[in-house]
Amino acid sequence: xxxxxxxxxxxxxxxxxxxxxxxxxxxxxxxxxxxxxxxxxxxxxxxxxxxxxxxxxxxxxxxxxxxxxxxxxxxxxxxxxxxxxxxxxxxxxxxxxxxxxxxxxxxxxxxxxxxxxxxxxxxxxxxxxxxxxxxxxxxxxxxxxxxxxxxxxxxxxxxxxxxxxxxxxxxxxxxxxxxxxxxxxxxxxxxxxxxxxxxxxxxxxxxxxxxxxxxxxxxxxxxxxxxxxxxxxxxxxxxxxxxxxxxxxxxxxxxxxxxxxxxxxxxxxxxxxxxxxxxxxxxxxxxxxxxxxxxxxxxxxxxxxxxxxxxxxxxxxxxxxxxxx
Numbered sequence: 001x002x003x004x005x006x007x008x009x010x011x012x013x014x015x016x017x018x019x020x021x022x023x024x025x026x027x028x029x030x031x032x033x034x035x036x037x038x039x040x041x042x043x044x045x046x047x048x049x050x051x052x053x054x055x056x057x058x059x060x061x062x063x064x065x066x067x068x069x070x071x072x073x074x075x076x077x078x079x080x081x082x083x084x085x086x087x088x089x090x091x092x093x094x095x096x097x098x099x100x101x102x103x104x105x106x107x108x109x110x111x112x113x114x115x116x117x118x119x120x121x122x123x124x125x126x127x128x129x130x131x132x133x134x135x136x137x138x139x140x141x142x143x144x145x146x147x148x149x150x151x152x153x154x155x156x157x158x159x160x161x162x163x164x165x166x167x168x169x170x171x172x173x174x175x176x177x178x179x180x181x182x183x184x185x186x187x188x189x190x191x192x193x194x195x196x197x198x199x200x201x202x203x204x205x206x207x208x209x210x211x212x213x214x215x216x217x218x219x220x221x222x223x224x225x226x227x228x229x230x231x232x233x234x235x236x237x238x239x240x241x242x243x244x245x246x247x248x249x250x251x252x253x254x255x256x257x258x259x260x261x262x263x264x265x266x267x268x269x270x271x272x273x274x275x276x277x278x279x280x281x282x283x284x285x286x287x288x289x290x291x292x293x294x295x296x297x298x299x300x301x302x303x304x305x306x307x308x309x310x311x312x313x314x315x316x317x318x319x320x321x322x323x324x325x
Contacts, residue, residue, distance in 0.1 A: 001066060001069055001070060001301040001303055001304055002052055002284060002286075002288035002290075002301075002304065003282050003284060003288060003289070003290045003298050003299070003300050003301075003304065003307070004049050004051065004052070004054065004059075004062075004298060004299045004300075004301070005049070005050050005051040005290055005292075005296065005298050006038065006039060006047040006048060006049060006050055006059070006297070006298075006299075007047070007048045007049075007050045008024070008026070008036065009036060009037040009038070009040065009045060009047060010033045010035070010036055010037075011033070011034055011035040011036070011037060011045070012031045012032055012033055012034065012205065013032060013033075013034025013035065013205075014032065014034075014094070014202065014203070014204050014205050014210075015032070015034055015092060015093060015094040015095065015096055015180075015202075016032035016033045016034025016035070016091055016092075016093060017032060017033070017034075017091040017092070017093025017094075018032070018033065018091075018093070019091045019093075019124070019183055020033045020035075020036050020089055020091045020183070020295075021033060023089065023091075023123075023183070023294070023295040024036070024293075024294075024295035024296065025293065025294075025295065032093065032205075033091060034090065034091060034092070035088050035089065035090050035091075036088060036089040036090075036295075037086070037087075037088055038087040038088060038089060038272075038274060038296070038297035039059070039083070039085070039086070039087040039272055039297050039299055040059070040083075040086050040087075040190075041059050041060050041063070041082055041083035041086075041190055042086060042190060042192050043060070044192070045192075046058050046059055046060055047059045049062070051290060059083060059299075060081075060082075060083075063081050063082065063083060064081055066301070067081065068302065069301060069302065069303045070270060070301045070302060070303070071083070071269070071270055071302055072267070072268040072269040072270060072302035072305075072324070073268055073302075074268040074269065074324075075268070075269050075270065075302070075324050078324075079114075079324075082190065083190055083270070084114060084189060084190050084248070084324055085187060085188070085189065085190055085249060085272060085322060085324060086187075086188050086189070086190045086191070086192075087185075087186070087187055087272050087274055087297050087322070088185070088186045088187075088188070089123070089183065089184070089185055089186075089274075089295070090178065090183065090184045090185075090186055091183050092178040092179065092180055092181070092182045092183070092184075093180060093181075094180045095177060095178075095179045095180050095200060096177045096178045096179075097177060097194075097196045097197070097198065097199040097200075097202075097210065098132065098153055098154060098157070098175060098176075098177045098196075098197045098198040098199070099175070099176065099177060099194050099195060099196050099197055099217075100172075100173060100174065100175045100176070100194075100195050100197060100217050100220050100221050101115065101116035101117070101118070101170075101172050101173075101191070101193060101194060101195065101220065102115055102116065102172055102173075102193055102195070102219075102220045103115040103117075103171075103172035103173055103220070104172070106172075106219060106220055107172075107191060107193055110216075111193055113191050113193055114189045114190055114191045115172045115189055115191065116172055116188055116189050116191040116193055116194075117170065117171045117172045117188065117189050117246060117248055118170050118186055118187065118188030118189070119167065119168065119169045119170065119186070119187050119188070119231075119243070119244045119251055120166075120167065120168045120170065120178070120184040120185070120186055121165075121166075121167050121184060121185045121186075121187075121243075121251075121253070121276065121320055122162045122163065122164055122165060122166040122167070122182060122183070122184050123164060123183040123184055123185055123276060124164055124182070124183040125162045125163055125164060125166075125181060125182050125183075126180075126181030126182070128161060128181075129161070129162060129179060129180065129181035129182045130159050130160055130161045130162060130179050131159075131160050131162055131168060131176065131177065131178050131179060131182065132154060132157040132158065132159055132160075132175075132176060132177045132179065133157070133158060133160060133168055133170065133174065133175075133176045133229045133230075134157065134158045134174055134175065134176070134225070134226055134229040135156055135157060135158065135175065135223060135224070135225050136156060136157060136158040136159075136225065137156050137225060138223065138224075138225055139156050139223065141218060143156075144218065144221070144223075145214065148197055148198055148212075148214050151198065151200075151201075153197060153198050154177075154198070157175060157176075157177075158229055160229065160230060162182060165235075166230065166231075167230070167231035167233065167243045167244070168229065168230060168231060169231050169243075169244050169246065171222075171246070172220070173220055173221060173222035174222055174229075175197065175221060175222075185274050185276060185320050187244075187249065187251055187272070187274075187320065187322045189248050189249075194213075195213035195216050195217035195220055196210065196211065196212050196213050196217075197212065197213070197214060197217050198212070199212065231243055231244070233253070235253060235255055236255070237255060237256075237257075238255070238256045238257070238258050238260065239254075239255070239256075239260075240252045240253070240254050240260065240262075240321070241253050241255075245325075246325075247325060248324065248325065249322050249323065249324055249325065250322065250323055250325060251320060251321065251322045252320070252321040252322075253318065253319075253320060253321075254273075254309055254317075254318065254319045254320075254321055255316060255317070255318050256309060256310075256311055256316070256317060257311045257314060257315060257316045257317070258310070258311060259308055259309070259310040259311075260308065260309045260310075261308050262305075262306070262307050262308065262309060262321070263306050264300075264305040264306065264307075264323060265285075265302075265303075265305045265306045267302075267305060267323050268302060269302055269305070269323040269324040269325075270299055270300065270301055270302045270305070270323065270324070271299070271300040271302075271305050271307075271321060271322070271323045272297060272298070272299055272300075272321070272322045272323070273292060273297060273298050273299075273300065273309070273319050273320070273321050274296075274297040274319060274320045275292045275293060275294050275295065275296055275297070275317065275318075275319050276294070276318045276319060276320060277294055277316065277317060277318040278294055278311065278312070278313070278315055278316055278317035278318065279291060279292065279293050279294060279311075279312035279313065279317060280292045280309050280310060280311060280312055280317045280319060281308075281309075281310045281311075281312050282298060282300065282307055282308070282309060283307060283308050283310070284300065284304035284305075284306070284307045285304065285306040285307065286304065288304070291312055292319070305323075
C-alpha cells in the first residue's frame with residue numbers, strides 16, 4: 001500500500017459558497033458548494049482513489065481487501081471493516097442550521113450507527129464572523145421548545161468570534177453551528193446523523209422547508225453550561241502540536257518549512273493528513289511519496305504509518321493530522 005489521494009467529492013448545499021473550489025485551485029461554478037468530503041466511507045458519498053495502481057477504487061473496497069493493513073488491527077477489531085473517521089472542508093457562505101449530534105449509545109439504538117463527535121479547525125473567517133458552540137445559560141426542556149418555536153434558541157448559545165487557526169472540539173450532545181463567512185476543516189466520527197434544531201425558516205435547494213428534528217434532538221442535547229468551549233494551543237515551528245485527544249481520535253497541527261519525521265506505526269491506525277496551507281511531500285518508509293497540495297487530503301495506511309512530511313518548496317506548510325485511538 002501507499003499514501004492515498006482521493007477524487008473531489010463536493011456537496012452542494014443551500015448555505016454553501018464558492019470558496020472551496022478556489023481553495024483547491026479549481027475553476028469556479030455557479031453551484032453553492034457547502035462541503036468537500038475529503039476522506040469518506042459513508043456509503044452514499046464514498047471516496048475514490050485518484051493516484052497509483054489503486055486509482056478508481058472505492059475506499060470501502062480497499063478496506064474489504066486489505067483490512068488491518070489499511071485500517072490497523074486495533075481499528076479493525078473495534079469498528080469492523082469501516083473507516084471510522086470522516087474528513088471534510090466546509091464553506092459557510094450563510095449560517096448553518098443550529099444542530100446537535102447523538103452520542104454512541106443513542107446513535108446505535110436509533111440508527112445502528114456510530115455517534116458523531118467532531119472538531120473544527122478554522123481555515124478562514126471574515127471580520128467579526130462567529131460560531132455558536134454550547135450554552136451560555138441554563139435552560140429547561142420547556143424553554144428549549146419555546147425558544148425553538150419563536151426562533152430565540154440562538155440567544156442562549158455561546159457565541160465565539162473566530163479567526164484562522166482557531167480550534168473547537170464538539171463532543172456529541174453539544175449544540176452548535178457555523179455562522180456565515182467561515183471555512184473550516186472538520187474531522188469527525190464517520191456518521192452523517194444530524195438533528196437540525198433551528199434553521200432560520202429557510203427553504204432548501206428544492207424550494208421546500210428543511211426538516212427539523214426538535215424532538216429527536218432533545219434526548220441528545222447536553223444542556224450543561226461549561227466555562228470554556230474553545231481549544232487553546234500554541235503553534236511550534238517545525239513541530240507537532242496536539243489539539244484534540246478524545247476517545248475516538250487524536251488530531252495534531254503540523255507546521256514546517258523543513259522535514260518532519262512521523263513515527264506512527266505503533267499507533268496501529270491509519271493516518272489522515274489535510275493540507276491547510278502550502279504543499280507537502282509525504283513519503284512513507286518504503287519510499288512511496290505523494291505531493292499533497294493545499295485544499296487536499298490523503299490517507300496513509302496503517303502499514304505505512306512511519307512517514308515524513310516535507311515542505312514541497314521550502315515555504316511553510318500546515319497540515320491537520322488525525323488517527324484513531
